[in-house]
Amino acid sequence: MILALYLATSEVENDRRALNIKQGIHKAKQEGRWTSHAPKGYVKKYRP
Numbered sequence: 232m233i234l235a236l237y238l239a240t241s242e243v244e245n246d247r248r249a250l251n252i253k254q255g256i257h258k259a260k261q262e263g264r265w266t267s268h269a270p271k272g273y274v275k276k277y278r279p
Contacts, residue, residue, distance in 0.1 A: 259266050269275035 256266050265275070
């Protein structure tokens, strides 16, 4: 029973982390930032 609780809590943590990452990428794309590899001929740099 305790083992099932430990496994469930880690799975919930992973799901929450994945959701936060997806939301962050979506927000960055809405702001017009490039979230993957830079297009050919461009250098990927971060500009706040």
